[in-house]
Amino acid sequence: MTTLFDPLALGPITLPNRLIMAPMTRSRADDEGVPTDIVATYYAQRASAGLIISEATYVSPGAKGYSRIPGLHSAAQVAGWRKVTDAVHAKGGRIFAQLFHMGRVAVPQLLPEGVQPVAPSAIAINGKNYTDFGPIDYVTPRALELEEIPGIVAEFGAAARNAVAAGFDGVELHAASGYLVHQFLDASINSRTDAYGGSVANRVRFALEVLDAIIGAVGASRTGIKISPRIKFNDVADPDAEEVYPHLARELNARGIAYLHGALQGAYDVHAAIRPVFKGLYFAGAGLDQAKGAAMLAEGSADAVVYGKLFISNPDLPQRFADGAPLAADDPKTHYAKGPEGYTDYPAA
Numbered sequence: 001m002t003t004l005f006d007p008l009a010l011g012p013i014t015l016p017n018r019l020i021m022a023p024m025t026r027s028r029a030d031d032e033g034v035p036t037d038i039v040a041t042y043y044a045q046r047a048s049a050g051l052i053i054s055e056a057t058y059v060s061p062g063a064k065g066y067s068r069i070p071g072l073h074s075a076a077q078v079a080g081w082r083k084v085t086d087a088v089h090a091k092g093g094r095i096f097a098q099l100f101h102m103g104r105v106a107v108p109q110l111l112p113e114g115v116q117p118v119a120p121s122a123i124a125i126n127g128k129n130y131t132d133f134g135p136i137d138y139v140t141p142r143a144l145e146l147e148e149i150p151g152i153v154a155e156f157g158a159a160a161r162n163a164v165a166a167g168f169d170g171v172e173l174h175a176a177s178g179y180l181v182h183q184f185l186d187a188s189i190n191s192r193t194d195a196y197g198g199s200v201a202n203r204v205r206f207a208l209e210v211l212d213a214i215i216g217a218v219g220a221s222r223t224g225i226k227i228s229p230r231i232k233f234n235d236v237a238d239p240d241a242e243e244v245y246p247h248l249a250r251e252l253n254a255r256g257i258a259y260l261h262g263a264l265q266g267a268y269d270v271h272a273a274i275r276p277v278f279k280g281l282y283f284a285g286a287g288l289d290q291a292k293g294a295a296m297l298a299e300g301s302a303d304a305v306v307y308g309k310l311f312i313s314n315p316d317l318p319q320r321f322a323d324g325a326p327l328a329a330d331d332p333k334t335h336y337a338k339g340p341e342g343y344t345d346y347p348a349a
């Protein structure tokens, strides 16, 4: 019977346990997208995770869209991340970079001068983006021209090469949470009539092209992907998730990637639907505690378990689970704040 404390071979690396730290935006980079020194401390404190997946990291200046998130397109960003990966490796850990483009979730104030948010189609998101200069209404994005799409795909490939240069052990494509890759998958957001819209195969095309660019840069055995069908976030609807995600999983099978990470955060049981279809390693996440995660491994419904908020407030989560030690609660007020409070000041048990 598989347990949380069994090792797992993930491509060329071996995870010492099956507790994965979820990708979590923590907003401690500088305004140029360079991780600050406390970012290295934060991740190194969590190096006992079987694998750390970094916070979402933007692939180009036009892919940004929140205040103080990190990027992976400039030399300074690579150097900043190198401090992080060195610190994690020095503590015996492993870390993948999660790459994303925010698409319509960006606001012009956080993009280079004159650059508008882009998306599959000119459909605005409702609500506000909470920036350092106050809440800003989302704008109607500009629909990407067909000729622009290869350039965005190439940005993911370049950022993946930068991830390797920065010392990451692999890359996770962020195809979840209603950002650009997810926007192409979702028929309520993508109303294109070209090769990237309409049929399920067409809407999945962008995700696969981006994934193939990442695979070309880092190799399939160091590439993962995250999905969160019907997540209640960023106006995601995924009206035909039942067709889109099994199709995507079958396409992934042909590529032999390291893992598929499913987060169950909406009215679609991604674990039940995708685990039987996907032939590689399946990481299950969202809303899980030790007992639920252990049960999923025992019954074979996942190969590893992803924990998010629990890793924020319990840097030594694997040891606490092993010892049955009490768990600390996280403080949502400090999730995206500045500085060490609620970030690097959670002690080990």
Ligand SMILES: Cc1cc2nc3c(=O)[nH]c(=O)nc-3n(C[C@H](O)[C@H](O)[C@H](O)COP(=O)(O)O)c2cc1C
Pocket: 022, 023, 024, 025, 026, 054, 055, 056, 098, 174, 176, 177, 226, 263, 285, 286, 287, 288, 306, 307, 308, 309, 310, 335, 336
């Ligand atoms: C503060 C915070 C930031 C997050 N940022 C990201 C992110 O950058 N990329 C991502 O894929 N998911 C992100 N998530 C979602 C988590 O990866 C995870 O799916 C979610 O927290 C549910 O897991 P949990 O119940 O174990 O916390 C974030 C969640 C939190 C709480």
